[in-house]
Amino acid sequence: MQKLSIRTNRRCDIIDITTAIKNYLVEIKAHTGLLSVHCPHTTAGITINENADPDVRKDLLKYLGQAVPENDGYAHSEGNSDAHIKSTLVNCSQILIVEDGKLMLGQWQGVFFMEFDGPREREVWLKYLPDGKR
Amino acid sequence: MQKLSIRTNRRCDIIDITTAIKNYLVEIKAHTGLLSVHCPHTTAGITINENADPDVRKDLLKYLGQAVPENDGYAHSEGNSDAHIKSTLVNCSQILIVEDGKLMLGQWQGVFFMEFDGPREREVWLKYLPDGKR
């Protein structure tokens, strides 16, 4: 398992980690299998979405901010319940297909770390499971 | 990896792909492992939900349409930010258990392709990872 280090810059942020993932697959000489991209934090998540127009990411963060208000009479005293809720809605991991050494993403897909309670130093865990038949 | 072709018929649509997945597992003589069902598009997703009453799917699409309005002052100029947001909320893939050649789903579970910016020709990617111990 590999740990990536990420620095987020705002309370809510979205960081493209696609290249870091591809570099890891090259480094370990991955061939064919599945890759887990896991966020070990409970106020952040991992999503796959458009890698072209940055406005898509902006709209996604804005939507989540409106749908899950920062203050809404939450019981949790740390004041970041919205971030925990967003983490469950977005999911804390993604599983990706690796085929012939290539990360199988659609033409417009990138992998993103979503921060909901930053700025912070964060980690992403990568675990590659090769096809056992090879 | 296998690519399924799917034709969606409306802007927002939901297509049962359970049988196509089961047929693929028979074709490759899958025994025991995990199966990734991956949508390579950023304005669609894959979900698992009830396969019996079609009204459940109708209610799900209607809910998403209300929760994520098509027009809401989005920055993304293509006019389909709602579809990208729904894709993140629903998720672009599902991982399923395969045991003794059988797709392990609960009695009422089916696997569905969710279209949020159709009608279009779409793909679903299937990747089976067998248990390496066998």
Added chain:
Amino acid sequence: MQKLSIRTNRRCDIIDITTAIKNYLVEIKAHTGLLSVHCPHTTAGITINENADPDVRKDLLKYLGQAVPENDGYAHSEGNSDAHIKSTLVNCSQILIVEDGKLMLGQWQGVFFMEFDGPREREVWLKYLPDGKR
């Protein structure tokens, strides 16, 4: 594959299943691989979130109850469309990394069964896929 039995106590409930999952990994002498935690029901789900302050879980259930009302002119006649919608939003499964026999979760992460149409007797399916290279 292992089936866990779970008893939920309210219509909407959240049950910590982390210890049961860890016990299963010990029992099967898991070493390194991926673990699927699958909910075979269409009105429940599996999430990973904070395992410390129970108020986080309370806030999460409350949020989902407000975001997806129990009655909202749904077409599905069984009266539990809200539960089906929540199941898609939360997701019916999680894939976890297992490394050197250890369930790889962040310091504050636990695995939770989310009930949206209880109280009921429920199941969670666990399937471990070992690293084929070992």
